[in-house]
Amino acid sequence: MPDATDRRILRQLLADPDASNTILAERAGVTPASLWRRLEKMRETGVITAIQSRIDWRALGWEVEVSLRFTLDKTNPRAFDEFIAAAREVPEVIEIQTFLGSVDLRLSVIARDMAHWQQIYRDRILGLPHVTDSDALMLVSTIKNSVELAL
Template identity: 60%
Template sequence: MLDDLDRRILRQMQADPGLAGAELADRVGLSAARLSRRIERLRDQKILRGPRAVINWRALGYEVEVSLRVTLDKTQPRAFDDFIEAARAIREVIEIQTFVGRVDVRLSVIARDMPHYQGIYRDQILSLPHIADIEALMHVARIKSDESLPL
């Protein structure tokens, strides 16, 4: 699917996402036009999902991150759909993941401080539908967070 040139392009884009097109073309040894066609093909193939802003939420005053592992009442046919729809409406929920196993859903929740988190938990999280069990894990440190792929 990917040739060596595609891999070089993707490695350079991962290493320096703000790289201008002309500089990227120069680094991988292509003309700007050929680079543009390659990047368009990678987007068409859904390999490149496009640019995005990565926001440092701590710089915006959010100091607390909690991971909630939720087990749902799976006797309810719409448990997943209802839960996920309601969880998406909580602004402080920044990630929702589903699993197969004892834990059904994991939510990442951010808050300004512990009183703010307690309010979110009591007023919004505990009112989510179909919760059978919930476990909170307080985030202490992020050791590795890298979306770069070994290309």
């Protein structure tokens, strides 16, 4: 379990993941050697799994994002596995989530524009297996997108 110093380090890492270890150590109030040891320990224990870059898809010309919610045929024991395998093959699917409740899965799909979205939907999404119901929500704006929690 991370202690107060580890949580300070994690807060600084989340606030500025591109900062050098020297700067992170200074901001967290530890020496660079201590920072390195603590980061390594948090990696080894699975607290830190990766340092990732976030891509702004809109800046790259992908203007449309749609959240698709699916209910699957639960009478088929392979429905989830086969649906997920097929969804992974769609290059424009950037996220797959499973749920408990009335919705079984959610896909986040990106497209360059509405014509591209229609093509993806007709050619790739409609053919996904074992779907009994679906719902589409088009993203208008993102108000908050954070993995940060109060540490």
